[in-house]
Amino acid sequence: MKLRDLLRGGKPKKPRIPPLGAPAARAWTSPSNTLRRLGPSPSILVVKLDHIGDFITALPAVKRLQAAFPTSTVSLLCAPFVADLARSTGLFAAVYGFDFFGARMQEPRFANADDVSELRAMGLPAHDIVIDLRQEDEARALLWGLDAKVRAGFGDPVNPFPLDIALPEMERCMRRKPWPAMTHSSTRLVLLVEALVHARDMGVETARFATASVPVGETQNSVILAPGTRLGIKGWTAEGWLGLASAVVERTNLDIAVIGRGEEAETAAQMAKLLPQGRLRDFVGQVDLADLPALIAPAAAFVGVDTGTTHLAASLGVPTVALFSGFADIRVWAPIGPATVVVHAGAGCAPCGLPSETLCPYQRRCMSVIDPEAVLSAMSGVAAHPELKRLRAVPQPELVFAAS
Structure with missing residues (x-):
């Protein structure tokens, strides 16, 4: 199902396997390679549009993000009623307010095309990386109202938002069946940041193995x-x-x-x-x-x-x-x-x-x-x-x- 259909409130349908058609061989560009191309100081926008408690639990993840990208500019898009508190942390170069959930909304709604257009009309600067720290996907569509090269967040297979870096929605998975142990919400956000950091770093270092009994240079040239x-x-x-x-x-x-x-x-x-x-x-x-x-x-x-x-x-x-x-x-x-x-x-x-x-x-x-x-x-x-x-x-x- 296409993103525009999801924004209009349609229900995802089970995908039909299309005919293979006439495929052509090509090289695959991985998210890891895209991240490395951004250089050592990509600009980062953290999206955290939910409520005060949710923002507090996200602070360890923000600190981990800044430690992994020490020369990057990290900004925040949050609810207006959280903005002053966010500025007082000193963690963000800029704080932008966007009222999506509302201060006292009891039942979260899903973002639609009007919400995306409203966010886009704010004219926020482009960022290399946008990471959404909302653990469920009601507002995930808003990421496409932001100009970004890499988008990271939690994903649900039922709602196939094309994120570049994603972890499964742990809260929803754990609610479906009682788990003997649960992962704290703050830990989940740190895990998402770690997935982004590892994607950037993966493949840079080479593996090492002890020297074996093969003549040196046997396959040289x-x-x-x-x-x-x-x-x-x-x-x-x-x-x-x-x-x-x-x-x-x-x-x-x-x-x-x-x-x-x-x-x-x-x-x-x-x-x-x-x-x-x-x-x-x-x-x-x-x-x-x-x-x-x-x-x-x-x-x-x-x-x-x-x-x-x-x-x-x-x-x-x-x-x-x-x-x-x-x-x-x-x-x-x-x-x-x-x-x-x-x-x-x-x-x-x-x-x-x-x-x-x-x-x-x-x-x-x-x-x-x-x-x-x-x-x-x-x-x-x-x-x-x-x-x-x-x-x-x-x-x-x-x-x-x-x-x-």
Whole structure:
């Protein structure tokens, strides 16, 4: 259901899975990458339109926000009757008043299009980040009356407001069934701030593992391909892997290294027949899990599907291209790393969660539409190796590269 329909008071309907249509491979821009692009001092607007007690319980979250963004300007949009109290805290560069709930409103109402227009007419300055600390979503639509690059708040799956950073509405979830333990409202707000801060920081640091028994530089000047996956529905096509390996060898002086379990032996054997002698390094079935970090780390680049080895490569800081199917939610399970591009088709049926590729009514077009040229272009955009810069031989105008 579209936002404008929600603002008009309509009731959300169960979404219909649309036909896949003609998806195109493209790179996914994550909220984390958007946050990092804002720089070290993004302007922040805290939205807290409810009552006095609610404002007091939010103060620890505001202090945590300021500690995480020490050079940022933090402003507040609150109820007019809270404004003077808010100013007296000294926590905010500016305090704006907007009367939505009213001082003594007993039954909260939902924001509508008139409310959004009224807020927009106030002409508040644009902010990089707007974070709504109201725990339920009656006023969530008001965020679209504010000019912002990133919006954070609590979300309810029934009301699909397109927040960039969201936690589930804990109060509503806990009321549906008695819980043995409850989370204090102040703690919940701090958790939302932590979700925003972690989204900004995630993927910046690399993982470290103890040195394993793999010869140093075994995959240096190689592109590692990891075609295997526990769930076949996540896999890429054999033609894709072979075409990618062939193009890398033809266009660069880099070799191909293949990793995986025994199931990937056939793909490695096909590559061995296709590639010039000496250009393939076959590690399928030969490397223990504990040795993988040492094997992967020296590589010029890594290409894999949504699987553990791809997450490992991304966490190591290796230039990684992840080919993401429609099986899982990309917003939740995309690999994290400082030099990672996630290529996907944006399928309308994703995430499907289908346990087998045989159950897909679209013959897994979410993966088959990803061609080697899109992957080559992604590698050239994320990797620093001079050989990989030569891979962007065929322009890919639909791709906008962004590290996840």
